[in-house]
Amino acid sequence: xxxxxxxxxxxxxxxxxxxxxxxxxxxxxxxxxxxxxxxxxxxxxxxxxxxxxxxxxxxxxxxxxxxxxxxxxxxxxxxxxxxxxxxxxxxxxxxxxxxxxxxxxxxxxxxxxxxxxxxxxxxxxxxxxxxxxxxxxxxxxxxxxxxxxxxxxxxxxxxxxxxxxxxxxxxxxxxxxxxxxxxxxxxxxxxxxxxxxxxxxxxxxxxxxxxxxxxxxxxxxxxxxxxxxxxxxxxxxxxxxxxxxxxxxxxxxxxxxxxx
Amino acid sequence: xxxxxxxxxxxxxxxxxxxxxxxxxxxxxxxxxxxxxxxxxxxxxxxxxxxxxxxxxxxxxxxxxxxxxxxxxxxxxxxxxxxxxxxxxxxxxxxxxxxxxxxxxxxxxxxxxxxxxxxxxxxxxxxxxxxxxxxxxxxxxxxxxxxxxxxxxxxxxxxxxxxxxxxxxxxxxxxxxxxxxxxxxxxxxxxxxxxxxxxxxxxxxxxxxxxxxxxxxxxxxxxxxxxxxxxxxxxxxxxxxxxxxxxxxxxxxxxxxxxxxxxxxxxxxxxxxxxxxxxxxxxxxxxxxxxxxxxxxxxxxxxxxxx
Numbered sequence: 001x002x003x004x005x006x007x008x009x010x011x012x013x014x015x016x017x018x019x020x021x022x023x024x025x026x027x028x029x030x031x032x033x034x035x036x037x038x039x040x041x042x043x044x045x046x047x048x049x050x051x052x053x054x055x056x057x058x059x060x061x062x063x064x065x066x067x068x069x070x071x072x073x074x075x076x077x078x079x080x081x082x083x084x085x086x087x088x089x090x091x092x093x094x095x096x097x098x099x100x101x102x103x104x105x106x107x108x109x110x111x112x113x114x115x116x117x118x119x120x121x122x123x124x125x126x127x128x129x130x131x132x133x134x135x136x137x138x139x140x141x142x143x144x145x146x147x148x149x150x151x152x153x154x155x156x157x158x159x160x161x162x163x164x165x166x167x168x169x170x171x172x173x174x175x176x177x178x179x180x181x182x183x184x185x186x187x188x189x190x191x192x193x194x195x196x197x198x199x200x201x202x203x204x205x206x207x208x209x210x211x212x213x214x215x216x217x218x219x220x221x222x223x224x225x226x227x228x229x230x231x232x233x234x235x236x237x238x239x240x241x242x243x244x245x246x247x248x249x250x251x252x253x254x255x256x257x258x259x260x
Numbered sequence: 261x262x263x264x265x266x267x268x269x270x271x272x273x274x275x276x277x278x279x280x281x282x283x284x285x286x287x288x289x290x291x292x293x294x295x296x297x298x299x300x301x302x303x304x305x306x307x308x309x310x311x312x313x314x315x316x317x318x319x320x321x322x323x324x325x326x327x328x329x330x331x332x333x334x335x336x337x338x339x340x341x342x343x344x345x346x347x348x349x350x351x352x353x354x355x356x357x358x359x360x361x362x363x364x365x366x367x368x369x370x371x372x373x374x375x376x377x378x379x380x381x382x383x384x385x386x387x388x389x390x391x392x393x394x395x396x397x398x399x400x401x402x403x404x405x406x407x408x409x410x411x412x413x414x415x416x417x418x419x420x421x422x423x424x425x426x427x428x429x430x431x432x433x434x435x436x437x438x439x440x441x442x443x444x445x446x447x448x449x450x451x452x453x454x455x456x457x458x459x460x461x462x463x464x465x466x467x468x469x470x471x472x473x474x475x476x477x478x479x480x481x482x483x484x485x486x487x488x489x490x491x492x493x494x495x496x497x498x499x500x501x502x503x504x505x506x507x508x509x510x511x512x513x514x515x516x517x518x519x520x521x522x523x524x525x526x527x528x529x530x531x532x533x534x535x536x537x538x539x540x541x542x543x544x545x546x547x548x549x550x551x552x553x554x555x556x557x558x559x560x561x562x563x564x565x566x567x
Contacts, residue, residue, distance in 0.1 A: 003365055003366065003367040004365060006364045006365075007361050007364035007365035010360065010364055011350060014350075014352065014357060014361075015352055016352065075350075079350060080344075080345070081349070081350060082314075083314050083344065084362065084365060084406075086312065086313045086314050086337075087312045087313060087340065087341065087342050088365060088366055088410075089334055089336070089337040256316060258275075258314075258315050258316070259309075259314040259315065
């Protein structure tokens with residue numbers, strides 16, 4: 001399986017799309033940071049916070065993560081490259097796990113600009129704000145008042161884990177839908193839906209119960225240092241279980257799937 | 261005959277309630293080149309896909325290198341390579357980049373192999389040109405290069421000469437023949453170019469509407485397609501006497517319908533007709549007959565008795 005991971009990493013990093021996505025997240029992270037800094041220091045009007053939120057990791061990763069899944073998985077169906085590992089004697093579960101490992105590694109790279117600006121922001125003695133809008137790393141940046149280095153690292157790892165778990169659903173979508181446009185559209189609609197549902201989560205007990213068992217719960221997308229250790233462990237556990245369930249579903253749909 | 265590489269037992273594939281393959285039983289032996297012949301939609305690609313693991317049979321089973329369980333077959337697939345329907349290449353990478361990707365996937369450490377294989381298929385000098393800018397023929401060559409990277413024991417090629425220029429077709433033919441002879445590689449190849457296939461293969465598998473119509477060696481085909489003079493006359497017994505007594509030959513066959521197949525004097529039709537005429541035999545039919553692979557195939561799938 002190491003060979004597969006190495007091959008997929010090689011192929012995806014040779015793709016222009018991956019580097020465009022990285023440039024996109026880097027520019028967006030810098031813009032988000034600058035806007036949050038400007039609003040926090042009242043040098044920028046708070047009305048611009050909607051644009052700042054649009055460029056935040058929460059929104060960008062929904063698009064970037066789906067596009068990355070299409071580059072990594074759907075393109076193999078388009079070019080019939082998916083034939084090769086099967087003919088080479090790899091089990092279909094090995095193909096799925098290898099794709100997932102490469103997907104997570106590359107997502108880490110893509111989300112890293114947001115991690116970096118958050119670390120820079122937390123190390124500065126400044127106030128950051130995005131008005132009432134905050135989620136993901138932006139919420140860590142704007143809602144964190146004080147904390148130890150260890151707490152910062154813990155919540156950032158947890159936040160990254162939440163992203164990986166949320167976006168793992170793109171692997172399932174890519175193996176099922178196989179067409180790039182469908183995957184991007186489906187995931188974007190899903191993320192919009194979960195975003196809207198999360199905002200009403202506390203008003204409906206059933207919805208609250210359902211979402212609290214997924215990484216789309218509002219508690220997990222607004223992580224900050226005020227969270228208890230128990231909440232962090234619960235978030236990580238739910239993310240791990242969610243990933244396992246999604247990968248299992250992916251395997252069940254792909255194990256006997258016909259490939260054209 | 262060498263070791264059995266592949267043996268299928270009544271493979272049946274039903275796709276969307278339509279039978280695509282029906283009770284397909286074939287056997288491939290080591291070191292031979294098998295031509296899989298059939299019309300579009302006959303089931304050639306489906307059969308190749310099932311062997312390669314990218315599709316599944318509805319019924320039946322097969323053995324690959326003597327192994328028959330799913331897990332064992334999956335392991336044995338490391339010994340095969342295939343190119344099915346179209347070359348599966350990464351369009352945004354160069355020829356060398358494509359080979360490197362597949363070398364990593366197969367865990368082959370030898371980097372020099374990339375240049376060797378490119379030379380083997382005639383793709384040296386493509387340098388930084390991306391595969392998406394290749395001609396169809398170049399893509400076919402790259403597809404074959406990828407398939408050859410692991411030096412497979414069974415090579416499955418679906419329409420490998422599609423899009424190649426005449427010189428390219430000859431080169432690929434020579435390459436496949438050499439691989440078969442030098443490395444004892446078994447090759448299963450489908451093509452619509454039957455004259456070309458005749459020059460490449462050692463065996464034929466004819467498939468029609470998902471059923472195997474015939475599996476035969478080239479020797480058997482030649483025998484079936486042997487050229488002869490077809491003689492029809494009012495007095496076959498007398499005709500036989502003339503052939504034996506006057507033309508001094510016994511190399512003929514009297515068919516159930518009383519026509520005679522004469523396998524001698526193919527270049528001297530005049531001598532035969534003169535001898536028969538001078539001995540008072542009235543001819544009702546006199547012609548040179550014999551099939552090409554193409555005619556043989558058409559006759560076979562047409563459901564008519566081969567003559």
